[in-house]
Amino acid sequence: MLAIRLTAEPERLDTLVLPVRPAADDAPAEPVPTGVTAPDGVADEATALIPVARFTGRAGDVHTQLRPGGTPQRLVLLGIGEADEAAWRTAGAALTRAVKNETHVTLALPEGVSAEAVRGLVEGLLLGSYRFRLGADADAPALTDVDLAVTDPEAYEQAVSVARTTARMTRLARDLTNMPSSVKNPQWFAEQVAEAVADLPGLTLRVREPEQLTAEGFGGILAVGGGSASGPRLVELDWHPSEARTHVVLVGKGITFDTGGISIKPVPAMKLMRKDMAGAAAVVAATLGAAALRLPVRVTTLAPLAENMVSGAAFRPGDIVRHYGGMTSETTNSDAEGRLVLADALAYAVQELKPDLLVDLATLTGANAVALGTRTGALYSDNDQLAEDLLAAIRAAGESAWRMPLPSDYVEHLGSDLADLHSAPTQGGGSVLAALYLREFTGELRDRWLHIDMSAPSWCERADAELTRGATGWGVRGLLRWLATLN
Numbered sequence: 001m002l003a004i005r006l007t008a009e010p011e012r013l014d015t016l017v018l019p020v021r022p023a024a025d026d027a028p029a030e031p032v033p034t035g036v037t038a039p040d041g042v043a044d045e046a047t048a049l050i051p052v053a054r055f056t057g058r059a060g061d062v063h064t065q066l067r068p069g070g071t072p073q074r075l076v077l078l079g080i081g082e083a084d085e086a087a088w089r090t091a092g093a094a095l096t097r098a099v100k101n102e103t104h105v106t107l108a109l110p111e112g113v114s115a116e117a118v119r120g121l122v123e124g125l126l127l128g129s130y131r132f133r134l135g136a137d138a139d140a141p142a143l144t145d146v147d148l149a150v151t152d153p154e155a156y157e158q159a160v161s162v163a164r165t166t167a168r169m170t171r172l173a174r175d176l177t178n179m180p181s182s183v184k185n186p187q188w189f190a191e192q193v194a195e196a197v198a199d200l201p202g203l204t205l206r207v208r209e210p211e212q213l214t215a216e217g218f219g220g221i222l223a224v225g226g227g228s229a230s231g232p233r234l235v236e237l238d239w240h241p242s243e244a245r246t247h248v249v250l251v252g253k254g255i256t257f258d259t260g261g262i263s264i265k266p267v268p269a270m271k272l273m274r275k276d277m278a279g280a281a282a283v284v285a286a287t288l289g290a291a292a293l294r295l296p297v298r299v300t301t302l303a304p305l306a307e308n309m310v311s312g313a314a315f316r317p318g319d320i321v322r323h324y325g326g327m328t329s330e331t332t333n334s335d336a337e338g339r340l341v342l343a344d345a346l347a348y349a350v351q352e353l354k355p356d357l358l359v360d361l362a363t364l365t366g367a368n369a370v371a372l373g374t375r376t377g378a379l380y381s382d383n384d385q386l387a388e389d390l391l392a393a394i395r396a397a398g399e400s401a402w403r404m405p406l407p408s409d410y411v412e413h414l415g416s417d418l419a420d421l422h423s424a425p426t427q428g429g430g431s432v433l434a435a436l437y438l439r440e441f442t443g444e445l446r447d448r449w450l451h452i453d454m455s456a457p458s459w460c461e462r463a464d465a466e467l468t469r470g471a472t473g474w475g476v477r478g479l480l481r482w483l484a485t486l487n
């Protein structure tokens, strides 16, 4: 991860980055006055360069001017657009992509820049420079150090620290989600959580193995995990600060690979199913982040982990699963496996943990992308306040979600002749019906529950602003913002 420092007296001026804003109307863009005086003549040079380079100052535009023998040797114009948090996030990410061969840059921050802007910038720098690669990385970018030059560094220490933690946890979620499933089985995932917990004081971790899951009746997790050579796990991670007055339970779908099971997926649909634990990665990373930031709210995270495989031990379409607490599901399609493991975890949370609020994240249905495209999660809740609060936090964090309905006249489709519920009704509205199914397990917490189907935004095919190709770590930033508003 890039080392980012705040400094009032930049020591190295090999590469100097100057922020540029678009001007109103048709006037040329202009460099923003910075607190740190650039060497003589450099500011004027930047002003003169803007029209010559046709530099617009849009967030994410970067222009590099070489100055052989000069100080600095390289002058970089960085467009900061509207100069709000989101624009700075985009600019930070673009800068790390544009600077390929330099190990170090100094960025002069505008005089009086807001702490939010600096937060966005640091997140952009740390997320835009993310790479996942196993083995040698011949064209790894050289950049390792960014100095942020500003007259009053202390004013921004807090913002930089929060951004660093948020980015570190988002990167962890990306790492977990990008990891191939040959490595990432349920046990491996649980071990990664244990390693992260060892670095952070105040967290407790309990990992249930198959014997314990059997003893306590987690039938959904056991059914879905039954076909795999790598047994299922249930991770229970608790951040419990003494001053906490609110208790949130986060639940994340942790299917470490989804073949579809006996109802096997076709090749194109199976290709990326190592990402089917992105919900678990996001809630675990957000909880670690809450602990790292010492947020005054209790957060318990449940990650039901299983590999949905095809084998002689796999569960079958038509099997009836008995969930934690005794509710039963008729399983006509083994590819609707996520809701089966989530049902156990939700029921356990409601019956044993009795939190104030219950939130789950899951790569639950392909229908998420059908309804909302590739970047937006589908958010469901009967609680308007909870829905608004989470949507606001998600948007402020630079993520995207859209609230979807829970229509009561669809509930009848969940009926089964053989069990309490039908896990995969054939009616349309796949993401909505999955949400309605999950709601059946929320008991007394029905009005304090929120679900996000994040199949679509958990992954992206090409780099864009702070997103890099592959796992996005979607949800970590929004959840952390939201948790930071609770106590």
Ligand code: BES
Pocket (backbone or CB within 6 Å): 258, 260, 276, 333, 335, 336, 337, 338, 363, 364, 365, 366, 367, 424, 425, 430, 455, 456
């Ligand atoms: N993991 C998939 C959903 C998914 C699809 C996530 C595409 C990311 C990208 C889930 O387990 C699944 O297979 N859902 C089925 C449900 C259906 C069988 C009711 C689906 O969406 O087709």
Ligand code: MN
Pocket (backbone or CB within 6 Å): 258, 260, 334, 335, 336, 337, 338
């Ligand atoms: Mn599936």
Ligand code: ZN
Pocket (backbone or CB within 6 Å): 255, 258, 276, 335, 337, 338, 363, 364
């Ligand atoms: Zn799945």
